[in-house]
Amino acid sequence: MEWTYEAIIVLIVIFGAVILFVTEWLSVDLVAMLIMVSLIVSGVISPKQGIAGFSNPATITVAFMFVISYALLKTGALQRIGPLLAGVFSKNFNVGLLLMIFFVGISSAFINNTPIVAMFIPVIISIGKMSKISHSKLLIPLSYASIFGGTCTLIGTSTNVLVSGIAFESGLGEFSMFYTAPIGIVFLLVGALYLFLFGKKLLPDRSIKSDIESRFGIRDYITQIEILADSDFIGQKIMDSVMVREMELDIIEVIRGKMRFTLPSGDFEIYAGDVLKIKCNVEKISELKDRLKVGYNLSALRIGESEIQKGDTSLLELVITSGSEFEGKSLRQMDFRRRFRAVPLAIQHREEILHEHLHEVELKAGDLILIEIKTHWVETLKSLESSPKSPFVILSEAGIIDFKRKNFIVVMSIITLVIALTTFNFLPIVASTILGVCLLVLGRIITMKELYSSIEWKIVFLLAGVISLGAAMQTSGLADGLADGLINVFGQYGPLALLAALYFTTSITTELMSNNATAALLAPIAISAAIKLDVSPYPFLIAVMLAASTSLMTPIGYQTNTMVYTAGRYKFFDFFRIGAGLNLIFWLLACLLIPVFYPF
16 A cells, blocks of 8 residues: 555544544544544645535435434324333233334334434333333343344434445445345344343343432432521521532522421522531531531431422432533533522442532433432423433433324324335435425424424534545545455455455444444445455445444443443443344354345
8 A cells, every 4th residue: 555645644533533432532523523624624635525524415314314203202102102011011021022122123213213212211211110120121122122223224323324325425326225124124133032032131130229319329418407506607698608619518408497498599598597408428517517516417318209209309310311412511511500400419420329529520421310309390301301402311200292193193104205205216315304304394293493403413513524534535545555455364265254354343443432433434445345356345335334333242332322321220341241242143144144135
């Protein structure tokens, strides 16, 4: 390979991007934008080539598929399956497991899988409670089922659409709607069988304690203090007091005689005799007593959920969703207490439960926050949860969307029309999805405001950025050079060996960084390698597409895995123990069946 200036620059950009994707120092959409800017500024690609990703059919298709997915979720139809599944699970776990996998899998073939999993997490937890099954036995299968289903159609995941878009930009034909269906259906069936026979035995059984405060270990962090007559606090506003300003205590309630002030505002004035319910470390309470003559009671208040629900406040658990506005920010940056009238009591951050400095914790997708909130604000949170860009999922049985039968029929008719127009080649997929969205707005199923807000712009910018990387790899000659390297090592054994190497490389890489970035990196290499071997590029593109879309071994390789990670109280190794064997099976199946369904 001839190492030109352009090829070296692209290689440096790739190296830097991989580090940023793996470490998550920056959000993936920002990394994608930096890729684009770096390639344009360095002169590797022109400004027109750099921003071409925004007009690529793949980017536009994915954007409008988010809108169609939202319209279907808004009808409340998918949540109707919850009570049915609960009854089945109560009678027969095996049948319930298979039904859930196939229902979620089939749904994910036509709807973006991230919102499906976000919506189903509280439903599955409710099913677990009703059927007395630990939801750690259910949430990984939920995530995996959405991944299996996504391989069955062109619109199943954004990765499929991206690879199709790269093929189109390279002068190859776009993939049809069901081009991946033969191998995708096999993956869905084999994946379901694997979970049924082996996965359920490997899934951990971590029974969730019935009381939230015990699970989060907050009993020693909730207590009450009494303001004595000679306390320095008297006459102070809460926001000016040492408790809040220096010791970072959260005042949850003030009891003044027979009156109770729940979640008092910052300008609330403290009087002698006030009893304050606070959240903090016990050592801080002792320090508080010595410094400011505060009477105290180290026996933590009983804050059982059933008692709280009867009063003025409620305990809720919130799971941060992928792409949430909370992701990468702290509760202080989000002005959490003022915006939501809620106090954080604990945060389950990956496998660690945090009780202190909660407002400073940088949140990630999948983190679980225990909050105490004024009861009349719960409905506000529920409405926010069901919005197009829900920042979190409430882990409770409440908040089920009412089923709108008429809207459901209209939305399903439009989805069927989109699929039919694409399948029978009346319109390309990008045109049919735009038409479908227009019909949804004209039919008053969604508003234009909902249209804009339902698009996952983070994914759109990611796709646009990584598409420019694919273009740079081809124009710089780097894709050809890397393809030569692969051919030198595996080409002598034939195209099947090269296909196996591509699938394996893509599978391992996508466990560590964005699946879309992995596909954008390896798809151009796959095309160049096929051209040099003088064989069809489609088998190699299918291998890259499938491997990038089936991240099963880590909770960070795929968005849906990240979302169930904390909600199911999983450990990092749980995903490897269950997913490694299935990844190996998928690799072998791909090597055997791709040449059959998509000949070289």
